[in-house]
Amino acid sequence: xxxxxEQHTAAHRFDADIATERAETDPAANRxxxxxxxxxxxxxxxxxxxxLLSLALAAAGRTLPxxxxxxxxxxxxxxxxxxxxxxxxxxxxxxxxxxxxEVRLSQAGKERVRVLxxxxxRPPAAGAAQSLAAAAAAAPAIPRPDRCPxxxxxxxxxxxxxxxxxxxxxxxxSRWLRGTTGEQARLEGWIRFADGREPxxxxxxxxxxxxxxxxxxxxxxxxxxxLELTVHPRRRPxxxxxxxxxETRLVADGMLEEDGMLWDSKGxxxxxxxxxxxxxxxx
Amino acid sequence: xxxxxEQHTAAHRFDADIATERAETDPAANRxxxxxxxxxxxxxxxxxxxxLLSLALAAAGRTLPxxxxxxxxxxxxxxxxxxxxxxxxxxxxxxxxxxxxEVRLSQAGKERVRVLxxxxxRPPAAGAAQSLAAAAAAAPAIPRPDRCPxxxxxxxxxxxxxxxxxxxxxxxxSRWLRGTTGEQARLEGWIRFADGREPxxxxxxxxxxxxxxxxxxxxxxxxxxxLELTVHPRRRPxxxxxxxxxETRLVADGMLEEDGMLWDSKGxxxxxxxxxxxxxxxx
Numbered sequence: 331x332x333x334x335x336e337q338h339t340a341a342h343r344f345d346a347d348i349a350t351e352r353a354e355t356d357p358a359a360n361r362x363x364x365x366x367x368x369x370x371x372x373x374x375x376x377x378x379x380x381x382l383l384s385l386a387l388a389a390a391g392r393t394l395p396x397x398x399x400x401x402x403x404x405x406x407x408x409x410x411x412x413x414x415x416x417x418x419x420x421x422x423x424x425x426x427x428x429x430x431x432e433v434r435l436s437q438a439g440k441e442r443v444r445v446l447x448x449x450x451x452r453p454p455a456a457g458a459a460q461s462l463a464a465a466a467a468a469a470p471a472i473p474r475p476d477r478c479p480x481x482x483x484x485x486x487x488x489x490x491x492x493x494x495x496x497x498x499x500x501x502x503x504s505r506w507l508r509g510t511t512g513e514q515a516r517l518e519g520w521i522r523f524a525d526g527r528e529p530x531x532x533x534x535x536x537x538x539x540x541x542x543x544x545x546x547x548x549x550x551x552x553x554x555x556x557l558e559l560t561v562h563p564r565r566r567p568x569x570x571x572x573x574x575x576x577e578t579r580l581v582a583d584g585m586l587e588e589d590g591m592l593w594d595s596k597g598x599x600x601x602x603x604x605x606x607x608x609x610x611x612x613x
Numbered sequence: 614x615x616x617x618x619e620q621h622t623a624a625h626r627f628d629a630d631i632a633t634e635r636a637e638t639d640p641a642a643n644r645x646x647x648x649x650x651x652x653x654x655x656x657x658x659x660x661x662x663x664x665l666l667s668l669a670l671a672a673a674g675r676t677l678p679x680x681x682x683x684x685x686x687x688x689x690x691x692x693x694x695x696x697x698x699x700x701x702x703x704x705x706x707x708x709x710x711x712x713x714x715e716v717r718l719s720q721a722g723k724e725r726v727r728v729l730x731x732x733x734x735r736p737p738a739a740g741a742a743q744s745l746a747a748a749a750a751a752a753p754a755i756p757r758p759d760r761c762p763x764x765x766x767x768x769x770x771x772x773x774x775x776x777x778x779x780x781x782x783x784x785x786x787s788r789w790l791r792g793t794t795g796e797q798a799r800l801e802g803w804i805r806f807a808d809g810r811e812p813x814x815x816x817x818x819x820x821x822x823x824x825x826x827x828x829x830x831x832x833x834x835x836x837x838x839x840l841e842l843t844v845h846p847r848r849r850p851x852x853x854x855x856x857x858x859x860e861t862r863l864v865a866d867g868m869l870e871e872d873g874m875l876w877d878s879k880g881x882x883x884x885x886x887x888x889x890x891x892x893x894x895x896x
Contacts, residue, residue, distance in 0.1 A: 400868060401841040401889045403686040405713045405729050407706040422727055423690040427891070428840060430688045430727065444705055444713065446688050446729050448840045448889075453866055466797075466862040514749075557711060557731045558684040560843050562889050565865045579749040580882050582848045583736055585683060587885055599863050602870055604887055606684045606731075606845050608710070 342527035343369060343495060344536070347381075348388040350417060360419035362389040366412050366437075369495055373487030373542075376409040379443075379556045379605075380539025381492075384532060386433040386445040389417035391532075394429055397449035398531050403560040410435070410442045422446075452531065455566065469593035472501035475520040475571050481506055485542055496540055497522050499571075505547050515578035517544040520571040529567040529594065535559075537572050538590045538603035544576040545586055551612040554586070559605040570595030581609055625810035626652060626778060627819070630664075631671040633700060643702035645672040649695050649720075652778055656770030656825075659692035662726075662839045662888075663822025664775075667815060669716040669728040672700035674815075677712055680732035681814050686843040693718070693725045735814070738849065752876035755784035758803040758854050764789055768825055779823055780805050782854075788830050798861035800827040803854040812850040812877065818842075820855050821873045821886035827859040828869055834895040837869070842888040853878030864892055 340346045347370065350362035370381040383404045391397060415437050422430040428450045435443040472478070481498035485506055499520040505511050521537055522529070529537065538561050543554040573593040578586050590603035623629045630653065633645040653664040666687045674680060698720050705713040711733045718726040755761070764781035768789055782803040788794050804820055805812070812820065821844050826837040856876040861869050873886035 401688075403729060403841070403843060405684075405705070405731055407713055422688070422724065430690055432727070441705065444715070444729060446686060446727060446841075448688055466860065558686070558729075558843075560686060560841075560887070562870055562887075564863060564868070564870075577749065580847060582882075585847070587845060587847075599865075602887070604843070604845075604885070 342523065342525050344523060344527055344533060348385045348532070350389050350392055353416065360393045360421070362392060362417040362419065364389070364415045364417060366410060366415050368412060369491055371489060371491050373490050374553065375489035377412070378492050378536070378539055379404060379406055379559050380536040382410055382435060382443050383445060383535040383539070383559060383561065385415070386417060386435055386443060387447060387535065388532065389419050390431045390433050390445075390447055390449060393419040393421060393431060394424070394449060396451055397429055398452045399447050399449050399563055400428065401560065401562050402445060402447040402535060403558060404443050404445045405558050406443055406556050408440060408442050411437055413437065415442075452566065467599045469573050469597040469599070470518065470575060472518050472573065475499045478519060479507060481519070487542065492540060495524055497524050498541070506542070511546075511548050511550055513548065515544045515548045517541055517547060517576045518574065520573055522571050528569040529572050531563045531566060534563040534567070534592060534601040535561040535603075537574070537592055538601060539605070541574060541576055543578070543607070544588055545578045545581070545609065549609070549611070553610040553612060554607045555610070556605050556607045557585070559603065561601060561603045563601050565598060565600045567594035567600040568596045568598070572600070573597075584609060625806065625808050627806060627810055627816060631668045631815070633672050633675055636699065643676045643704070645675060645700040645702065647672070647698045647700060649693060649698050651695060652774050654772060654774050656773050657836065658772035660695070661775050661819070661822055662687060662689055662842050663819040665693055665718060665726050666728060666818040666822070666842060666844065668698070669700060669718055669726060670730060670818065671815065672702050673714045673716050673728075673730055673732060676702040676704065676714065677707070677732060679734055680712055681735045682730050682732050682846055683711065684843065684845050685728060685730040685818060686841060687726050687728045688841050689726055689839050691723060691725050694720055696720065698725075735849065750882045752856050752880040752882070753801065753858060755801055755856065758782045761802060762790060764802075770825065775823060778807055780807050781824070789825070794829075794831050794833055796831065798827045798831045800824055800830060800859045801857065803856055805854050811852040812855050814846045814849055817846040817850070817875060817884040818844040820857070820875055821884060822888070824857060824859055826861070826890070827871055828861045828864070828892065832892070832894070836893040836895060837890045838893070839888050839890045840868070842886065844884060844886045846884050848881060848883045850877035850883040851879045851881070855883070856880075867892060
């Protein structure tokens with residue numbers, strides 16, 4: 331009990347809300363408990379997929395201390411709910427360079443999210459990255475955050491309280507500034523925690539899913555439930571704002587992809603994400 | 614035994630080599646057997662990751678007939694080998710629109726690959742796709758296959774017999790034509806089966822991993838073992854050549870990503886892929 335209590339006193343909401351404690355079951359089993367609290371809900375009121383992925387990875391990290399995710403994929407089976415969640419971690423394979431773990435997030439005995447992740451020991455600081463194609467990995471030139479408008483209230487949609495956890499800045503053309511949809515399903519801007527917590531590897535999966543879907547730039551009313559989200563946290567981010575670009579290129583057979591690229595305040599690419607979602611038109 | 618025998622007589626190697634038969638164990642268990650044969654080996658001599666993913670998805674498809682993958686992620690735990698493989702399929706969740714399955718590919722009692730996939734019933738023909746950002750999803754303009762040089766023999770590297778299964782065409786600048794590395798880790802061209810088999814959803818994961826790594830465009834000697842490969846088969850491809858673009862944008866902390874985009878002969882985007890791999894320099 332002590333460790334979850336300690337984590338509860340964490341100065342920042344995100345750290346408190348991905349805290350886990352070892353479940354009082356077979357001590358050989360890697361079962362962790364967590365409490366899904368208000369404050370991370372997306373459109374429709376269900377807890378955000380990026381938050382659930384961060385929570386699952388926190389349980390994986392407690393199972394293999396010192397290991398941090400290289401790549402993580404979540405398949406969303408059923409909506410999660412507020413309240414207690416159980417996280418069962420299977421260590422699939424451990425190795426010198428990398429280890430693979432599976433996490434099953436369940437509530438009331440029903441699995442909600444299944445995660446596969448390959449983790450390893452990361453260098454303590456971001457090393458000199460070898461940028462093979464500097465132009466392709468470089469942050470696009472957009473106005474600095476203090477020159478971009480804040481996102482309007484309610485950007486995250488009805489029933490979504492997620493947006494209160496962040497400060498958002500929107501760069502360039504956007505429905506959220508213009509009020510009408512446009513022609514390109516791309517959203518660019520900046521994000522940081524509203525309570526001053528700095529970005530780190532643990533927060534990158536959350537940031538990768540914290541903007542409204544970029545398809546809302548071109549589609550007036552739709553639900554966009556995520557089937558699968560994969561995040562590659564690539565480097566430790568520097569403190570400060572995270573610059574983002576989210577883009578959807580194709581809707582086919584009722585599904586769309588959304589690619590995300592995240593850069594830190596130094597302009598270094600720190601994460602890449604891709605999700606596949608259903609597009610369910612409304613109205 | 615009959616069904617694997619029938620599949621063995623398949624006219625095309627790929628179909629024969631992703632054939633599975635129900636293992637003679639508990640009939641309630643979804644355990645399938647397959648034979649990993651020569652002809653699908655990548656650099657270093659291990660069976661290709663895209664082939665193993667296609668094989669795992671074949672077992673998933675036999676477990677839930679009529680369902681085809683929307684998204685599939687493979688984590689590579691240990692190299693696979695030639696010979697018998699066991700494929701254990703867990704149906705994680707079935708639903709009206711989508712079902713999620715896990716496949717564990719093992720040999721000699723050791724798990725080699727773990728796959729998570731979300732599948733569903735696909736429209737029988739590619740519908741009119743809603744291309745939200747036509748420019749972003751459109752096939753780049755490259756010369757038609759008959760105007761591109763064939764890839765040189767040995768393009769797939771030492772010990773790799775995979776390249777014999779395909780015809781490759783290389784478009785534009787490439788180390789494989791020039792003989793020396795360049796500045797951009799991007800490879801464009803065309804691919805089709807050497808034995809005339811037409812592309813379909815089942816072959817897209819294989820095509821997504823059948824070119825040499827695009828990082829070889831800029832790095833002279835290196836091993837590039839895949840940690841994780843995710844493929845989104847987006848639409849049924851039309852018959853004919855598949856146009857490809859593979860690109861690596863960043864090497865950081867000893868790892869690189871490779872993104873793939875695949876278009877069919879009509880120029881429609883049919884699959885997107887992303888993998889995370891280690892970069893192990895040699896020499």
